[in-house]
Amino acid sequence: MTLRDALKRPIIAPVPTTRTRRRIAAGATTLADIIAPMAIDRRRASMLLAGDTWFTTMVVRAFPAVLGLAWLDDLRLALAGSGTVVHQRITPVDDALARQLLARSEDTAIGTLTGDARAGMHLDADAQQGMEAAAQLRRDLVAGTDRLVRYSIALTVSAATPDELADRVATIRRAAAQLGVILSVPPFRQWEGYRGALPLAFDELGLVHDSSARAAAMGLPVGAPGISDQPEALLCWGEHPRTGRPICWDRWDATNPHALVIAESGCGKTYAVSGLIAQEVALGGEDVLILDPKYQEYRPLITGLGGAYITLSRSAGCRINPLALPRLTDERIAEVAALEEDLLGQRITFIRALIVRELRASGMLVDAVDVTLLEQAIQQAYADHGISSDPRTFGQPMPTFSTIQHCLARHTGSEAERLARALTLFTRGTVGDLFNAPGTLDLSGSLVGLDVSPLLRTQDDMLARLIPVIVMDCFVSAALHRSPGRRSHLVLDEAHAILRSDAGAQTLATLFRIGRALRLKVTLITQAISDLDESAATSIVLENARTKLLLGLNRDSAAVARAAAILGLNEAEARYLATCRLTREVGATALLLADGRRTPLLVPHWPPAIHRLIVGASAAHRVGAS
Numbered sequence: 001m002t003l004r005d006a007l008k009r010p011i012i013a014p015v016p017t018t019r020t021r022r023r024i025a026a027g028a029t030t031l032a033d034i035i036a037p038m039a040i041d042r043r044r045a046s047m048l049l050a051g052d053t054w055f056t057t058m059v060v061r062a063f064p065a066v067l068g069l070a071w072l073d074d075l076r077l078a079l080a081g082s083g084t085v086v087h088q089r090i091t092p093v094d095d096a097l098a099r100q101l102l103a104r105s106e107d108t109a110i111g112t113l114t115g116d117a118r119a120g121m122h123l124d125a126d127a128q129q130g131m132e133a134a135a136q137l138r139r140d141l142v143a144g145t146d147r148l149v150r151y152s153i154a155l156t157v158s159a160a161t162p163d164e165l166a167d168r169v170a171t172i173r174r175a176a177a178q179l180g181v182i183l184s185v186p187p188f189r190q191w192e193g194y195r196g197a198l199p200l201a202f203d204e205l206g207l208v209h210d211s212s213a214r215a216a217a218m219g220l221p222v223g224a225p226g227i228s229d230q231p232e233a234l235l236c237w238g239e240h241p242r243t244g245r246p247i248c249w250d251r252w253d254a255t256n257p258h259a260l261v262i263a264e265s266g267c268g269k270t271y272a273v274s275g276l277i278a279q280e281v282a283l284g285g286e287d288v289l290i291l292d293p294k295y296q297e298y299r300p301l302i303t304g305l306g307g308a309y310i311t312l313s314r315s316a317g318c319r320i321n322p323l324a325l326p327r328l329t330d331e332r333i334a335e336v337a338a339l340e341e342d343l344l345g346q347r348i349t350f351i352r353a354l355i356v357r358e359l360r361a362s363g364m365l366v367d368a369v370d371v372t373l374l375e376q377a378i379q380q381a382y383a384d385h386g387i388s389s390d391p392r393t394f395g396q397p398m399p400t401f402s403t404i405q406h407c408l409a410r411h412t413g414s415e416a417e418r419l420a421r422a423l424t425l426f427t428r429g430t431v432g433d434l435f436n437a438p439g440t441l442d443l444s445g446s447l448v449g450l451d452v453s454p455l456l457r458t459q460d461d462m463l464a465r466l467i468p469v470i471v472m473d474c475f476v477s478a479a480l481h482r483s484p485g486r487r488s489h490l491v492l493d494e495a496h497a498i499l500r501s502d503a504g505a506q507t508l509a510t511l512f513r514i515g516r517a518l519r520l521k522v523t524l525i526t527q528a529i530s531d532l533d534e535s536a537a538t539s540i541v542l543e544n545a546r547t548k549l550l551l552g553l554n555r556d557s558a559a560v561a562r563a564a565a566i567l568g569l570n571e572a573e574a575r576y577l578a579t580c581r582l583t584r585e586v587g588a589t590a591l592l593l594a595d596g597r598r599t600p601l602l603v604p605h606w607p608p609a610i611h612r613l614i615v616g617a618s619a620a621h622r623v624g625a626s
Contacts, residue, residue: 040191047165048190054165056185057156057193058173062245063209064180076175083158083168085197091150095141098148101210102138151209155183156197177246178234235279237549238272238603241589247601252487254546254595257521258512262563263551265527267581268588270297272551272603273491273525274614281305281447286487289475290449291468293456293494298449300616307447312467313454314433321439322470323351323401325387325394326477331484332518333391339514344389346510348378350473351404353503358462359422373416377407401426401436430455431462435470443478468497469504476511479520487519495524496531505537512544529559532566542566548593551603552580567593576600 037051047056072079072086079086093101140146157172159165173183186193234248251257263269278301280286288307292298302309312318325347328336336343352375359366381399382388384407405427408420427436434455441450452467472492479488490511498504511522524541532538548567553559555578564574573591582588587604605611 040194042191044190045187046185046190047162048194050194053158053160054162055156055158055190055194055197056165056169057154057190057197058169058183058185059152059154059193060181060209061184062182062243064245064248071179071181074175074179076178077172078175079155079172084172085156085158087154087156087196089150089152093148093150095147098141099138102134102141102148105134105210148210154193154196156193178236178248180234180246180248182245235276235283237276237592238587238590238601241600241602247592247599249547249592249594251521251547256512256544256546257516258545259521259523259547259549260541260545261523261525261549261551262529262532262553263527263588263590264554264556264559267552267554268603269525269527269549269551270493271606271614272549272588272590273493273523274298274301275603275606275610277301277489277491278305278606278610278613280489281307286489287446287479287482288448288489288491289443289478290491291471291475291493292449292451292453293468294453296451296453297493299451301613302447302449304613304616305447307449308442308445309449309451310441311451311454312434312441312471314430317440319433319437319440320435320470320474321398321400321437322354322435322473323347323381323403324398324439324477325391326480327394328391328480329484332480335484335518336391336480336514339517341510341514342389343391343394344382344387346506348375348382350503350506351378353501353506354466354469355404355423355426357465357502358425359419361462361465362422362425364422370415370419373408373411374404374419377404377411377416377419380407398438400438401432425462430458430460431466435466439474441474443475444482465497465501468492468495469501469507472498472504473507476507476520480518484519487521490520490522491525492522493525495526496528498524499526499531499533499537499541500535501537505535505540508537508540508544512540529553529563529566532562546595549590549601550577550580550593551588551590552582553577555579555581573598 037053039049039051041049047054049055071077078084137146137148141148155172157165157168159168169185176183234250237247237249239246251259261269261273274297277288277290280288290298290302292309299309310316310318312320325343352371355374356366356371381403384403385399386396387393387398401423405420405423408416408423411417426432443450450471452471455463455467472490475490475492479490482488492498498508508522511520515521524545526532532542550563550567553563557578560574560578563569563577569577569591577591580589580591585605587602590601590603592599592601606614
């Protein structure tokens with residue numbers, strides 16, 4: 001089953017309403033329909049009519065590599081109510097026969113992997129995983145801690161009309177796909193499925209899985225309904241290019257929840273990330289802040305989902321004060337104190353790094369004495385406003401670059417005077433208009449996009465260096481200001497300016513250090529592997545972004561070789577990455593590195609409703625008409 005089938009009805013669509021016609025517990029509309037229907041119509045391939053009730057039986061075709069405990073109780077499947085019958089059959093295999101079967105399975109997998117290696121193909125991850133699972137089960141079998149079983153499972157769904165039945169089947173299949181479970185409707189086998197749902201019935205469909213007893217038990221309930229909260233839904237990143245199996249991954253399950261997306265321009269990185277953001281917003285639970293650096297690529301998505309889209313420009317009246325510290329709730333103050341984070345000290349270092357870099361870029365010689373004077377002036381600027389390392393003082397009016405300039409002017413000596421004059425870079429012109437005044441930017445919404453393209457189009461090198469770093473820092477402050485109970489996701493596109501900045505490296509280091517504890521995650525998007533240089537920022541990102549998505553590198557052998565060296569790809573993975581590309585109306589092939597696990601990935605042409613959100617209704621109409 002392809003991802004497109006699994007998500008045929010978009011996840012952001014409202015749940016279809018069902019008819020109020022009364023059902024009995026088994027799901028039929030009358031008792032006679034389940035026990036002794038007046039007539040049974042078996043002519044259709046995918047459904048059966050018994051009396052006045054329509055039935056469809058689905059079978060489990062494939063399970064994910066990792067199956068959640070009591071997955072049949074997952075509330076997204078909605079199997080606990082009326083209208084659905086789950087029929088399972090678990091048959092233990094004799095231990096002696098089981099050992100033979102498992103050894104044969106290992107030999108087959110080894111043969112497949114050896115053949116792939118000799119043919120120069122990338123290794124079959126499913127075969128490798130199957131070999132490891134068979135070996136582990138054989139060891140458990142010898143130890144007496146597990147058994148090999150034959151496992152079959154089917155779901156029979158009933159409804160009053162064919163349309164209602166189709167809606168229920170689509171909803172269950174879509175929810176199962178998010179769990180990694182592939183359901184299919186066996187054609188012209190609905191009579192056997194219906195009989196399997198009857199009381200005291202037995203399985204006639206014949207689709208049996210070899211499984212361990214532990215894995216088969218994962219479908220059994222663990223407690224009474226209502227004991228546990230609804231589990232969080234996983235994002236569907238795409239499908240396996242060879243098997244079509246949906247690939248779902250929750251970044252919060254990784255050591256760090258942060259992500260790095262790498263692709264050359266035009267290879268689909270914005271489209272891929274937008275599809276994931278659409279799912280996040282639909283599932284709820286996370287506030288999303290997006291830096292949109294060019295062409296307003298995220299505007300249709302943000303406005304279509306009801307978010308706020310803000311343009312940062314001199315005429316818009318939006319200002320950011322880089323010296324501003326976040327106002328924290330008492331709960332946030334306690335969390336920051338527990339982490340032993342000095343937010344004021346970090347801000348002083350951040351501002352010093354910003355200023356020093358721009359002064360040196362302007363051709364000014366800045367030595368250690370100048371850096372010390374500058375740091376003292378920044379410290380004095382905060383002290384003059386009554387701000388200390390105690391976060392409870394962060395409610396005071398904040399200093400600006402002009403405050404630092406005045407503090408330098410109060411110093412005696414030519415060095416201080418020279419620095420004060422040089423700070424005109426930050427107090428006048430476009431930079432002064434944007435960043436030398438109290439902040440007016442409202443980032444309080446649950447979905448906010450900040451468009452900086454008008455400023456970057458001016459070809460001002462100073463703005464190009466400053467804006468991404470300052471906006472990232474502003475996003476972090478906004479996330480800290482939010483309710484501690486909610487997660488925040490910071491999406492930073494065209495991140496090369498951040499990666500090449502000492503101030504950016506410092507903010508990233510802080511964000512990566514406190515992210516999990518304070519429920520913040522960041523996605524860095526860059527369009528060239530060359531952006532990952534030998535800098536401190538690159539090292540921090542590669543170490544802490546435990547999820548990495550690599551899309552097309554335009555088949556550039558040098559770029560692929562560099563990616564392999566930086567990310568530790570083996571030869572087969574590097575060869576696969578060299579083939580990744582964007583195919584119109586199909587999707588983009590990619591390599592997903594998920595906290596040590598690696599898989600090929602097809603980021604699909606998303607389902608129509610999500611596609612329209614990403615590209616805009618008018619663009620989607622033009623594509624559909626072309």
